[in-house]
Amino acid sequence: MDTIIIVLKVGLILYGIYSFIVYMSRRSDNRSALKDFRNAPVLRRITDEEKSALQPFLMGQKLTVDDNVRELSGVFLRHGLSTQGSSTEHDTIGDVDVLLPYDAIDYIEPHNQALVVLAGKCAVVIRLNGFDLLEGRQRAQRQQAQDQQWKRGEIGALPSLDEAGADTGAAVPEAVAASIATDPNARYQRGEVDILSQRTETPEEIESRVGRGGWASAFAWLLAFVLLWVATWDATQAVSVYLMGAGLLAGLWAAWLFVCKPPATAQVRQPQPVNRVRGMLNQIAVVNAGNASVQNVGLFIGDKLSLVLPSHWRTTASVPYGEVIEAELRTSDFSAVSFGDKWSVADEWRRFRPAYWGRHLLHLVIGLLAIGAVALSAPDPRGEAALAAQWLTNGGATATYGDAGQLADKPPHWSSRARMEGQGRCEIDMNGRSEAHTTSGVPVIDCTSVRWNGTAPVVPALDIPPSVLALAEPGFLRATENHAMASLIAMLRMQQMGGQAFDPLAAYRARESVPLTVRGFDRSVAMIDAACKDAAGLSPAACERLQRELVRAIDATVDKDGVETPVNTWQALATSAAAGKENADLVLSRQQLASVQRALAQAVDSVVATKIEAALPTIVPAQGGVLLASPARIGNARVQAPGGGSDDVSAAGAPVADVAEDDTDSSLLARWTRLQRNATAEGLKPFTLEGLVTASGKDSTGTPWVRVDPRLDASRMTAAGAHVLWWLFAAGLVLVNGVLFALRWTQGSRRRARLEADIATRPAPGTSGLF
Numbered sequence: 001m002d003t004i005i006i007v008l009k010v011g012l013i014l015y016g017i018y019s020f021i022v023y024m025s026r027r028s029d030n031r032s033a034l035k036d037f038r039n040a041p042v043l044r045r046i047t048d049e050e051k052s053a054l055q056p057f058l059m060g061q062k063l064t065v066d067d068n069v070r071e072l073s074g075v076f077l078r079h080g081l082s083t084q085g086s087s088t089e090h091d092t093i094g095d096v097d098v099l100l101p102y103d104a105i106d107y108i109e110p111h112n113q114a115l116v117v118l119a120g121k122c123a124v125v126i127r128l129n130g131f132d133l134l135e136g137r138q139r140a141q142r143q144q145a146q147d148q149q150w151k152r153g154e155i156g157a158l159p160s161l162d163e164a165g166a167d168t169g170a171a172v173p174e175a176v177a178a179s180i181a182t183d184p185n186a187r188y189q190r191g192e193v194d195i196l197s198q199r200t201e202t203p204e205e206i207e208s209r210v211g212r213g214g215w216a217s218a219f220a221w222l223l224a225f226v227l228l229w230v231a232t233w234d235a236t237q238a239v240s241v242y243l244m245g246a247g248l249l250a251g252l253w254a255a256w257l258f259v260c261k262p263p264a265t266a267q268v269r270q271p272q273p274v275n276r277v278r279g280m281l282n283q284i285a286v287v288n289a290g291n292a293s294v295q296n297v298g299l300f301i302g303d304k305l306s307l308v309l310p311s312h313w314r315t316t317a318s319v320p321y322g323e324v325i326e327a328e329l330r331t332s333d334f335s336a337v338s339f340g341d342k343w344s345v346a347d348e349w350r351r352f353r354p355a356y357w358g359r360h361l362l363h364l365v366i367g368l369l370a371i372g373a374v375a376l377s378a379p380d381p382r383g384e385a386a387l388a389a390q391w392l393t394n395g396g397a398t399a400t401y402g403d404a405g406q407l408a409d410k411p412p413h414w415s416s417r418a419r420m421e422g423q424g425r426c427e428i429d430m431n432g433r434s435e436a437h438t439t440s441g442v443p444v445i446d447c448t449s450v451r452w453n454g455t456a457p458v459v460p461a462l463d464i465p466p467s468v469l470a471l472a473e474p475g476f477l478r479a480t481e482n483h484a485m486a487s488l489i490a491m492l493r494m495q496q497m498g499g500q501a502f503d504p505l506a507a508y509r510a511r512e513s514v515p516l517t518v519r520g521f522d523r524s525v526a527m528i529d530a531a532c533k534d535a536a537g538l539s540p541a542a543c544e545r546l547q548r549e550l551v552r553a554i555d556a557t558v559d560k561d562g563v564e565t566p567v568n569t570w571q572a573l574a575t576s577a578a579a580g581k582e583n584a585d586l587v588l589s590r591q592q593l594a595s596v597q598r599a600l601a602q603a604v605d606s607v608v609a610t611k612i613e614a615a616l617p618t619i620v621p622a623q624g625g626v627l628l629a630s631p632a633r634i635g636n637a638r639v640q641a642p643g644g645g646s647d648d649v650s651a652a653g654a655p656v657a658d659v660a661e662d663d664t665d666s667s668l669l670a671r672w673t674r675l676q677r678n679a680t681a682e683g684l685k686p687f688t689l690e691g692l693v694t695a696s697g698k699d700s701t702g703t704p705w706v707r708v709d710p711r712l713d714a715s716r717m718t719a720a721g722a723h724v725l726w727w728l729f730a731a732g733l734v735l736v737n738g739v740l741f742a743l744r745w746t747q748g749s750r751r752r753a754r755l756e757a758d759i760a761t762r763p764a765p766g767t768s769g770l771f
Contacts, residue, residue: 012582033095063119097122102136153198191303193279201273204349214359220254240718308335316416355747367733378723383694387720389415404453419690424450454625462611467531510734518586546603553595608668635687
């Protein structure tokens with residue numbers, strides 16, 4: 001992964017260097033082209049009116065134009081360089097830097113003819129294809145006049161941007177004047193728009209524009225959770241108290257933002273101007289300039305104003321496209337607040353008050369994410385809460401208990417510190433926890449729970465036939481290393497190494513390759529046959545499976561007429577393993593021996609599993625006393641892993657023997673034997689448990705129990721406080737916003753249904769619906 005990152009970084013650096021070289025090469029070409037262009041012939045001198053029109057573009061850049069007008073032609077190219085968010089771009093025609101005033105950029109063509117004047121290191125365009133400098137200034141002035149009239153709401157027709165329509169005093173053709181006299185709406189069909197009046201927004205219209213908000217509160221909650229998360233880091237332990245305090249303040253601030261509405265004096269809630277206009281409503285499909293297959297359908301009043309209708313108004317079939325309408329639009333974004341006399345945002349707001357559920361959904365998602373994060377960061381909320389409570393109450397002295405009766409009479413309270421010392425017995429888990437790890441139902445010895453001063457459990461003995469027990473004896477297969485072969489391998493290895501240093505891994509591999517000799521295999525064959533013939537021994541299916549696995553694992557051969565022939569049946573293997581025969585002493589690799597031992601263990605387990613299933617209901621669990629629980633191992637007892645060995649890590653004191661010495665034996669019989677030993681006096685072990693009390697109570701039999709966590713010490717108090725605040729904030733967000741989201745969603749669905757029914761009965765806001 002690091003190599004990929006390095007390659008990507010090097011690639012980006014090389015690409016940046018390449019881009020810079022290309023940019024500098026183009027700039028060099030631009031300077032050379034400008035130098036050559038200075039020698040171009042002069043066509044005429046710039047007029048005073050043209051020079052005046054250029055002044056707004058020259059004064060801010062401290063440029064001065066000369067009086068000579070030259071012709072420039074070529075392809076238009078915009079190029080530049082972007083670095084860390086800032087960019088530099090240059091417009092060129094024929095490789096000469098040009099300054100495009102007003103709307104000259106709209107007249108660019110594949111090949112351009114321009115008249116320019118030089119100003120410093122660039123050429124200023126005064127004529128470009130169909131663009132003329134003076135006409136561009138007039139269009140800009142008309143656009144400015146139109147914008148000012150729109151913002152001020154001055155009554156009258158909006159001026160047109162084209163030159164012909166801009167002259168209000170121009171003579172109207174007689175045919176047009178006659179049509180206007182007979183049809184007052186004819187002028188609107190020509191694209192004209194009238195401003196009828198201006199007013200400010202009503203409170204309902206302000207609410208519809210602003211909405212309920214919620215983004216600020218969501219951001220504040222995210223900030224609070226981030227601060228609490230950082231406060232739990234070990235690296236920030238020195239300032240964790242300040243970080244937790246900042247997280248608490250951020251959470252309170254977020255809650256205040258959530259419940260409080262923005263003040264009416266806020267800038268976003270200031271009333272905006274609303275213009276009432278009249279014109280023809282047009283629906284125009286605008287083709288995307290960059291992709292002709294993409295079309296955006298827009299609404300326009302006349303040919304001057306875009307119109308933004310509320311989404312639920314556009315879905316109705318009664319929108320009067322092609323008719324003269326009156327509408328009230330906000331001057332800022334051209335959004336409609338009324339549409340004829342029956343379509344009004346304020347009226348809808350009063351009769352169908354919206355129910356905002358979006359912010360509740362947003363906060364609910366944030367709360368769920370926070371719960372997931374804190375559950376991964378602090379999986380034991382009870383312990384964290386206990387440690388935080390001790391921190392807030394300044395804790396207290398550690399209560400010491402040397403007797404179970406004393407603990408039962410006066411148990412320690414939650415969030416206090418306690419120390420227990422005595423002798424106890426690891427609990428036997430009868431709830432089937434082993435079933436999740438093994439295929440058998442052998443209960444597990446759980447040393448995270450210790451019963452102090454209780455009765456001993458009763459674990460019955462299993463009635464296993466001696467013929468089957470013989471298969472599980474350690475001396476069933478007497479395997480020793482083949483010393484002659486081992487010496488030969490060692491000698492060959494020394495010759496290969498020469499003067500090289502000792503290699504422990506090579507020595508281990510060499511030892512693993514040394515074959516083993518199993519002597520007296522005929523005895524083992526006889527014991528297997530005895531277990532198969534015993535009525536209470538191995539079942540026929542288990543016998544057949546064991547014999548098949550042994551034949552496959554041993555992979556023996558016999559000499560027939562000088563040819564080594566594989567042994568494929570158990571009977572042939574037993575015959576060749578008879579005393580004095582060639583397979584009486586087997587030579588096996590360590591892998592083969594391990595396969596043989598696994599097959600024997602599986603065969604024995606098939607009998608033991610049946611006996612265990614019958615014996616499980618007769619187990620009597622330990623009772624009485626006091627039950628101590630901890631997330632870590634208690635005292636010196638070692639936890640038995642289900643189906644495996646044990647761990648040698650002890651919680652306190654010097655290591656002592658576990659319930660069974662042969663913990664590495666994971667067979668069913670060995671595990672049951674450990675259960676039996678745990679039920680005897682050998683199962684009582686000394687323990688010392690000291691830590692924070694995270695829970696206490698009584699079980700269904702009335703036995704007191706106390707849960708103590710030794711890991712929760714004073715060094716984790718601040719982190720525990722941050723986790724508790726994290727849990728409280730996240731749970732509060734989920735509970736409050738979950739209920740409010742369901743309520744507001746239901747209200748919103750009902751409002752939407754009533755509003756759609758009302759819209760279906762409204763008349764179209766056309767000519768008949770004018771104000």
